[in-house]
Amino acid sequence: MELIRGLLILVCFALALLLQCSSNVEGRYHHHKKQKDKSSPVSPSPVSHPAPAHEKPVPSSPSNPKDSIFDVRKFGAVGDGSADDTAAFRAAWKAACAVESGVVLAPSDYSFKITSTIFSGPCKPGLVFQLDGVLMPPDGPDTWPKADSHSQWLVFYRLDDMTFTGQGTIEGNGQKWWDLPCKPHRGPNGSTAKGSCDSPALIRFFMSSNLVVSGLKIQNSPQFHMKFDGCEGVLIEKISISSPKLSPNTDGIHLGNTKSVGIYNSMITNGDDCISIGPGCANVDIEGVTCGPSHGISIGSLGVHNSEACVSNITVRNAIIRESDNGLRIKTWQGGSGSVSGISFENIQMENVRNCINIDQYYCLSKECRNQTSAVYVTGVTYRNIKGTYDVRTTPIHFACSDTVACTDIVMADVELLPYEGQLLDDPFCWNAYGTQETLTIPPINCLHDGQPQKAVEASAYDCNS
Incomplete structure (x- = not known):
């Protein structure tokens, strides 16, 4: 009996040892599984x-x-x-x-x-x-x-x-x-010469x-x-x-x-637009970008040669624009059609920038452009927390909208732009621009009309999907 009892104890001990070893092997394999290459x-x-x-x-x-x-x-x-x-x-x-x-x-x-x-x-x-x-x-x-x-x-x-x-x-x-x-x-006497360009x-x-x-x-x-x-x-x-x-x-x-x-x-320094957004663009998100020297961030130009141009849902935030000819610009040609809508500029730092905030619906590369009744409709543009310094050679805020198609729903909030050096003589410029000032703007923009124009734009006429 003593012999049998001893054999049973020995067998039980062996089985327990075997199970423990098996468990340890499985645990080590799981713990040291190969990591994904970063x-x-x-x-x-x-x-x-x-x-x-x-x-x-x-x-x-x-x-x-x-x-x-x-x-x-x-x-x-x-x-x-x-x-x-x-x-x-x-x-x-x-x-x-x-x-x-x-x-x-x-x-x-x-x-x-x-x-x-x-x-x-x-x-x-x-x-x-x-x-x-x-x-x-x-x-x-x-x-x-x-x-x-x-x-x-x-x-x-x-x-x-x-x-x-x-x-x-x-x-x-x-x-x-x-x-x-x-x-x-690059041409003689500062002009350009003819030839393939x-x-x-x-x-x-x-x-x-x-x-x-x-x-x-x-x-x-x-x-x-x-x-x-x-x-x-x-x-x-x-x-x-x-x-x-x-x-x-x-x-x-x-x-x-x-x-x-x-x-x-990303960081961009160059001789033209830092980022340019042309016709047919939608749902663009820009964040953490530093521009300059450059011509700033531009939507356009749009509507050239009486064409239709549609741009919507563009967001620019947490960006820096420095030593640039333009800051945040929307530019359209007279005679175009379509619309620019749902634009948000937020948390932008300006450093010695000309034309910090600019909507120009009279964009033209020569003196031969004529004023036309048709225009790309600009609506729903928000400028929020735009701060910094501007080059005093031009006014820091410029809204030049079409005579017949007003810019609407412009929102200004926490806009504070001070001269980089010197003193600006001209006030911000507005023409046929309507919107809301949620806070006092620096410099004051008294030319922005409240509410909507008397002759409201029929938005459906400028719907690119119609």
Whole structure:
């Protein structure tokens, strides 16, 4: 009996030890499960309005499976800043486009030169163009291939769910384009000379959706730095755009016929509009952007050549505009139609800015424009907590609205603008502008009419959906 009892105790002890070991192994496996790589490329996603302030890390190297990373050097790119690497980039793009979550990788410590190229889709979802080195076009019009487009350089076309990211630089080599005699103030005696004036936009996204652009440094574009035409679902964050203050037509980010856009936490210095919003744009959220020197943030120009233009639901908040020719501007041509509505400017800091707050419905690039009865209807524009300093050469608040189509529902709240230096002699200017002052404005804007005009605008006549 003692022997049997001893054997039973030994068996029970062995079973207990076995169960404990099994439990420990399972626990260790669960605890040390492989963590997700935080350096993986940003995944593009649609941006709704108002878009959240995303805090995604900018990747330094792709963590995708090796068979989905397509290093342009393996396709023949030299990366010495002199050789033409166009064919290698096109081949790498074609390969990455054909697989899900493919990555075109242009690595750091290399300078790649390519000619005007269209990277087209459709492609498999999750495509990433990752630039960690330097990418640039030919240096000026004399070295630009004659067969290539003079209106655009890097084009992304018919893509969905694509990311353009990295820690690299896109160098536009714009100086020789800016010096063309057809450019403003480049001709004899400060005038412009006749001749071809086409200059390429540096980056263009066309007819694409669900895009992310993040982390990149873009500089010295011959013309616009970045354009979005006919796109929907765009996230732009943590980018830097720079060109000299006097570089002509070098808009930072231009939107045309593009909807559901978020632009966040970026810095833009250039020779034209910091951000320009053209016809057909809606649901655009801009936050944490620093502009200047530049021409400020502009809606327009709209309605040129008697065209219809519709812009709605635009929000600009928590931004800084410094040393700029304009601050917050809406500009339309006489004779246009359509509407600008649902515009909110909030928490904007001005630093030595001309034309801080400006609605100009008499926009014209020559002296030949005539006053017309038709106009783009501007309504529902709010300026809230706009503070800082202005350049005294022009009045800080200027509302020049159409004779026949008044601007309505303008809201002014906590607007305080003081001279940067000197003293302004002219008061704020208003013409046919109606709205509400929720607080006393500095300087006082006594010219803004209360309520609605006697001849109220029939909003349905300016509805772009009718």
